[in-house]
Amino acid sequence: MREEDQRQLLVSLGASLFARGFSVGSAGNISVRLPDGYLMTPTNSSLGRLEAARISKLDLEWRHVGGDKPTKEVFLHRAFLDARPDAGAVVHLHSTHATAISCLEEAVIPPLTPYFVMRVGRRLPLIPYYRPGDAAMEPAIHAAAREAKAVLLANHGPVICGPTLTDAVNAAEELEEAARLALMLRSLNPRLLTPAQVDDLLNTFG
Numbered sequence: 001m002r003e004e005d006q007r008q009l010l011v012s013l014g015a016s017l018f019a020r021g022f023s024v025g026s027a028g029n030i031s032v033r034l035p036d037g038y039l040m041t042p043t044n045s046s047l048g049r050l051e052a053a054r055i056s057k058l059d060l061e062w063r064h065v066g067g068d069k070p071t072k073e074v075f076l077h078r079a080f081l082d083a084r085p086d087a088g089a090v091v092h093l094h095s096t097h098a099t100a101i102s103c104l105e106e107a108v109i110p111p112l113t114p115y116f117v118m119r120v121g122r123r124l125p126l127i128p129y130y131r132p133g134d135a136a137m138e139p140a141i142h143a144a145a146r147e148a149k150a151v152l153l154a155n156h157g158p159v160i161c162g163p164t165l166t167d168a169v170n171a172a173e174e175l176e177e178a179a180r181l182a183l184m185l186r187s188l189n190p191r192l193l194t195p196a197q198v199d200d201l202l203n204t205f206g
C-alpha cells in the first residue's frame, strides 16, 4: 500500500477506535512500517482527530524526518517492530478492560474464545510498570515481543501488533473484548478452550 493510503487508513482507523471508546483523550499511539521508515501518531494527538499530513514520519534509523513530533512511546514501537519482522503495525491503547487486567497481580486472559487465540496467541506477557515514554522499557518489551504478538504494560494498557495496520487494529479490538469477557466471567468458572483446541487453532490460523 502507498504511504498516502497508509496515512489515510491510519486516520480512519484511529477515528473508528476513538468513536467506539477504545481510546479516550490523547491516549494511545499507533505505528506502521513503511519500506523507507515508519509512520507514528504524533505525541499528544487524539486518535479521533488525526490529520494525514501531520502524522510523524521516522526514517529507517528512527530519526524524525517529517510531520509533528512523534509519540513519546517510540521505544515501545521500535521494540516491537525490531523484534518482530512479521509486524507491519503496532497499536497501543488504554482500552478499559485490558488496562483493568494489567492492574491485577494475576494479569491473565484465559483462552475463552477462538478469536482471542487466533489474534493474540498463546502468550500475553505482563511488562513491569514503567513511566510512559521511559526508554528503559525497550529491552523488556523487545524480549517479550520475540515470544508474543501482544503484551500488557502493568497499570497502563495493551500493545499488540499485526501483519498490516488493519490486522493490528482488529487484534487490539479482539484483545479488549477478550479482556472484557475475562473480567465478566472471573467468578463464574467458565469453560476454557482445551490445550488441544488451542493447538488446533494455532496450527490452522497461526
Ligand SMILES: O=C(CO)COP(=O)(O)O
Pocket: 026, 027, 028, 029, 041, 042, 043, 044, 045, 070, 071, 072, 073, 092, 132, 133
Ligand atoms: O499512550 C500514551 C503514552 O503511553 C500517549 O502518549 P503520546 O501522546 O506521546 O503518544
Ligand SMILES: [Zn+2]
Pocket: 027, 028, 092, 093, 094, 132, 156, 157
Ligand atoms: Zn499509553
